[in-house]
Amino acid sequence: MALLPMFPELLKQLFRTPATNTFPAKYLPPSVTGFLEKVGAGQAALVPPVPTPPKFRGKIEYQRDGCIGCSLCVKVCPSNAIELLEETKRIRIWVDQCIFCSQCTDICPKGGLRMTDAFLLADEDRYSENLIVE
Secondary structure, eight states, X not given: OTTGXXXXXXXXXXXXXXXSOOOSOSSOOSOHHHHHHHHHHTSSOOOOOOOOOTTOOOSEEEOGGGOOOOOHHHHHOTTOOEEEETTTTEEEXXXXXXXXXXXHHHHOTTOOEEEOSOOOOOXXXXXXXXXXXX
């Protein structure tokens, strides 16, 4: 009877509303372009995205003016996503390597780093401006 301890959790999961929504439509349309034409004509509506939760850890924002070049963020980053630019005493963040742990924002003495709610970060080029924060 190993299934019995899991039964209450199974019932909770069965009747709980999901944390995400079906985006951009409630059901998958047969044709995306046809669906977008219907949206343009007012015959269909897009499902709005779920808002990001409080304290969401998205893409890092860097405020260069507040940075003193202490390199504490470089030392604490577990994924080596931050490098110190010696000539300018500023940092470069490689977003494609970042694991969004927020340790750099916690250790920054001047508050020059903060986590935003941006999460749509997919890109085909790892060196694009979207994936490098300077």
